[in-house]
Amino acid sequence: MKIFRTEQVKYIDAYTIQNEPIASIDLMERAAHALFGWFRNRFHNNRKVIIFCGPGNNGGDGLALARMLLNVGYNVHTYYLSSKSYSEDFNTNLVRLKEASSSIYMINSPKDFPKIEPDDIIVDALFGSGLSRPIEGLAADLISSINSSNALVVAIDIPSGLFGEENSVPNSNPVVRASYCLSLQFPKIAFFMSENEEYVKDWRTLPIGLHPDAIEQTPSPYFYTTLSDISTNLLNQSKFAHKGSFGHVLIMAGSYSMMGAACLCSKASIRSGVGLATLYIPKCGYEIAQTAVPEALALTDSNDTHLTNYPDLNKFSAICVGPGMGQDTETASMIRSLIKNSTKPLVIDADGLNLISKNIDLLQELKAPAILTPHPGEFDRLFGKSSSSWEQLQKAISMAQRYGVIIVLKGAYTRVVLPNGEVHFNSTGNSGMATGGSGDVLSGVIAGLLARGLEPKDAAIIGVFVHGLAGDLAADDFGKVSLCATDILNYICKAFQHLTKK
Ligand SMILES: NC(=O)C1=CN([C@@H]2O[C@H](COP(=O)(O)OP(=O)(O)OC[C@H]3O[C@@H](n4cnc5c(N)ncnc54)[C@H](OP(=O)(O)O)[C@@H]3O)[C@@H](O)[C@H]2O)[C@@H](O)CC1
Numbered sequence: 273m274k275i276f277r278t279e280q281v282k283y284i285d286a287y288t289i290q291n292e293p294i295a296s297i298d299l300m301e302r303a304a305h306a307l308f309g310w311f312r313n314r315f316h317n318n319r320k321v322i323i324f325c326g327p328g329n330n331g332g333d334g335l336a337l338a339r340m341l342l343n344v345g346y347n348v349h350t351y352y353l354s355s356k357s358y359s360e361d362f363n364t365n366l367v368r369l370k371e372a373s374s375s376i377y378m379i380n381s382p383k384d385f386p387k388i389e390p391d392d393i394i395v396d397a398l399f400g401s402g403l404s405r406p407i408e409g410l411a412a413d414l415i416s417s418i419n420s421s422n423a424l425v426v427a428i429d430i431p432s433g434l435f436g437e438e439n440s441v442p443n444s445n446p447v448v449r450a451s452y453c454l455s456l457q458f459p460k461i462a463f464f465m466s467e468n469e470e471y472v473k474d475w476r477t478l479p480i481g482l483h484p485d486a487i488e489q490t491p492s493p494y495f496y497t498t499l500s501d502i503s504t505n506l507l508n509q510s511k512f513a514h515k516g517s518f519g520h521v522l523i524m525a526g527s528y529s530m531m532g533a534a535c536l537c538s539k540a541s542i543r544s545g546v547g548l549a550t551l552y553i554p555k556c557g558y559e560i561a562q563t564a565v566p567e568a569l570a571l572t573d574s575n576d577t578h579l580t581n582y583p584d585l586n587k588f589s590a591i592c593v594g595p596g597m598g599q600d601t602e603t604a605s606m607i608r609s610l611i612k613n614s615t616k617p618l619v620i621d622a623d624g625l626n627l628i629s630k631n632i633d634l635l636q637e638l639k640a641p642a643i644l645t646p647h648p649g650e651f652d653r654l655f656g657k658s659s660s661s662w663e664q665l666q667k668a669i670s671m672a673q674r675y676g677v678i679i680v681l682k683g684a685y686t687r688v689v690l691p692n693g694e695v696h697f698n699s700t701g702n703s704g705m706a707t708g709g710s711g712d713v714l715s716g717v718i719a720g721l722l723a724r725g726l727e728p729k730d731a732a733i734i735g736v737f738v739h740g741l742a743g744d745l746a747a748d749d750f751g752k753v754s755l756c757a758t759d760i761l762n763y764i765c766k767a768f769q770h771l772t773k774k
């Protein structure tokens with residue numbers, strides 16, 4: 273799903289009004305109806321609902337929602353900020369609401385704030401995508417009052433005070449802390465930044481029928497990967513397929529005390545449909561590999577404890593290098609040589625990245641497409657520290673462009689950043705996956721798909737999605753607390769089944 277900056281959504285909104293065509297007030301009615309549907313399914317009408325409205329169309333949405341809730345028997349109290357001017361649709365909805373309710377109050381000063389009980393439901397319709405500067409004065413006091421109540425808060429479109437993309441870190445501006453955020457049609461990029469977790473605990477999008485032509489024509493480098501974006505044709509299995517049809521992956525991983533990473537990674541590549549997997553390991557790992565991963569071939573380095581060389585690459589269709597590999601100087605020279613000589617696509621993970629970070633311009637010597645899979649710590653080691661997730665993302669974009677590599681910046685909403693500057697935020701995965709070995713499973717999945725013949729971009733985007741989905745399905749059965757990397761590995765099958773059945 274393509275996603276947009278807030279000012280672009282304004283354009284798509286205006287295009288829809290002009291070309292559907294639909295009157296602006298009717299588009300607002302449609303948005304309010306979507307909000308109403310969600311609200312009614314979620315909350316019984318025995319709880320008091322307090323709706324706070326600002327002077328623009330976000331406030332207009334709040335007023336229209338108030339009317340719809342009143343019509344079906346909710347106990348609704350509506351408060352709106354005094355302002356020099358209000359949007360036209362706000363005014364129309366205020367008139368409409370006044371015909372249905374007498375519980376409408378203007379807020380002129382803090383003494384007009386209502387008392388909020390813990391069981392009340394607050395709707396935050398103060399400011400949406402039209403926020404033009406940090407909030408001050410009366411509106412800021414109101415936000416403090418909302419945040420200090422223990423009531424549940426439902427924000428319309430975006431928590432008031434939060435900008436759609438970049439926000440200062442730490443954020444000293446007043447922002448509503450929403451329990452739920454109902455974002456109209458698209459998620460906001462700000463939802464994917466870890467610093468905003470306290471404002472956006474749970475969010476969902478509500479479709480409001482914005483014009484498909486405007487969505488198609490408006491350029492954006494940002495995407496959100498959901499199930500419907502995954503092209504399952506890429507996973508087709510021909511009836512006459514044989515193991516040679518699905519590629520041969522080389523996994524270069526492991527060292528003394530870190531053979532687990534090599535096993536997890538190679539098993540994950542096998543579960544991702546590769547025809548053959550060869551594990552290249554130091555001698556100490558031979559019996560471990562042959563016992564733990566019977567499906568893989570095992571080749572050993574001349575060294576006992578760490579990798580110092582790589583095998584003939586001719587027969588392999590993709591290579592994964594790095595998991596549990598350690599950072600010995602001999603391993604460092606091996607990876608330098610591998611980068612300069614491999615014409616086979618590479619997945620570089622973990623210690624592979626740590627070794628490259630000592631000489632980042634090595635990336636300029638890559639002969640083959642490469643997918644780098646850093647977690648935020650590895651990313652900082654490679655490209656330097658950032659002061660916020662937004663800045664880190666912009667850095668990932670410029671580094672992917674500079675070196676012509678794919679960067680998979682891992683974490684919640686893993687970002688797959690392409691050399692053309694596109695960013696694909698992933699929708700699957702959960703915090704139960706923040707456990708040792710999860711990343712080794714991911715690099716194996718991506719390498720398996722790459723070896724099967726998927727384009728690097730597809731291998732990265734689908735690999736990240738499937739890995740997160742496996743983690744979600746495993747968490748459904750085992751819970752997040754106990755989830756471990758082996759569980760993710762064991763649920764890769766179910767994740768692929770889920771995709772190919774869709
Ligand atoms: N897009 C869609 O698809 C659809 C969008 N819809 C809804 O419209 C919302 C966007 O509405 P919007 O453009 O009227 O902006 P909104 O957020 O209400 O605020 C603007 C007002 O606030 C003011 N203001 C701004 N910052 C301020 C500050 N710091 N402190 C004080 N004042 C401040 C600003 O004043 P100004 O900046 O001009 O001084 C202006 O008066 C969107 O989020 C969604 O809910 C749906 O109805 C239909 C489909």
Ligand SMILES: Nc1ncnc2c1ncn2[C@@H]1O[C@H](COP(=O)(O)OP(=O)(O)O)[C@@H](O)[C@H]1O
Pocket residue numbers: 622646647682683684685686700701702703704705706707708709710711712713714739
């Ligand atoms: N909070 C989270 N939400 C979603 N996915 C997560 C979360 N924390 C970690 N993950 C995923 O788990 C994996 C962890 O990888 P990594 O940090 O490299 O682990 P390790 O080095 O132990 O293998 C990544 O794919 C990451 O996206």
Ligand SMILES: [K+]
Pocket residue numbers: 330396397398399400427428429430431432
């Ligand atoms: K809002």
